[in-house]
């Protein structure tokens with residue numbers, strides 16, 4: 001299949017291109033930062049420079065590539081500073097999820113591309129009621145808290161626009177497995193605390209497993225939404241001490257809710273105490289997806305034992321807001 005991967009130079013994009021090329025697909029991979037041409041070519045794809053927020057350029061690139069399938073993996077999180085207002089940190093990514101998705105869908109329509117798969121997110125989006133683990137059919141939060149509303153709306157837009165066009169939205173868990181994993185630095189520095197009872201649930205997925213699910217999704221008809229997460233959604237009080245231990249860090253600090261709200265803001269408190277995570281039953285059943293790392297327990301150990309002492313560039317932590 002001839003596949004157009006938007007965001008091919010990113011954390012998930014590079015893994016995806018590698019797997020697609022390995023399975024004999026022809027890949028056109030887009031990037032935004034000038035230095036990434038060679039990176040994409042080295043993976044065996046045809047590199048194309050593209051700003052997804054330029055709809056005219058998107059149309060031109062897609063029509064020229066004549067793909068049979070399009071995958072949207074573009075986000076803008078590499079240099080994002082995570083402040084108490086998540087919407088501010090996700091501003092550019094939200095535009096990529098709304099305007100970037102719309103531009104790609106319009107181009108796909110015009111080029112007669114019927115397979116369309118796009119990146120969405122699984123955790124922290126569901127109505128904060130009932131059990132901690134949600135399926136694709138469970139309702140999303142009808143009233144996201146302040147500081148997350150624009151991001152929630154952008155993810156909802158992507159899910160709805162893609163499925164309305166007959167495509168597949170993949171709600172990935174929190175990625176790990178790359179050199180720039182966002183949790184490593186704050187956990188090593190004890191800047192990621194357990195807030196309150198630490199009862200907020202997270203879903204994770206190793207990047208290789210996420211890429212494998214994406215390749216499978218390309219072989220299936222939509223419309224559909226799949227949670228691409230591992231088998232073990234877990235509360236912060238469970239996974240965070242394990243990750244700290246694997247990284248050789250001191251145990252995480254504990255912070256009362258009122259203090260976290262004051263210094264880190266409402267979104268950090270919600271994530272730490274009240275967020276829901278996701279079930280992967282549908283993706284395993286419908287896509288025939290099997291995971292190399294069914295749990296973050298093995299995945300974190302395998303990943304960070306290898307990365308040993310390499311500490312990525314500092315990122316703002318939840319605690320510092």
Ligand SMILES: NC(=O)c1ccc[n+]([C@@H]2O[C@H](COP(=O)([O-])OP(=O)(O)OC[C@H]3O[C@@H](n4cnc5c(N)ncnc54)[C@H](OP(=O)(O)O)[C@@H]3O)[C@@H](O)[C@H]2O)c1
Nearest residue numbers: 007009010011031032033051052074075076077078174175
């Ligand atoms: N589910 C999750 O947990 C999740 C999801 C996404 C990202 N992340 C994390 O966030 C961190 C950063 O992610 P990342 O390394 O993939 O970098 P990123 O900055 O999020 O970039 C992702 C991809 O989107 C492209 N891109 C950015 N702006 C674009 C635009 N305006 N038009 C077209 N393409 C654009 C990038 O191109 P260039 O690289 O060439 O600029 C890259 O190919 C990583 O730690 C990653 O794991 C996590």
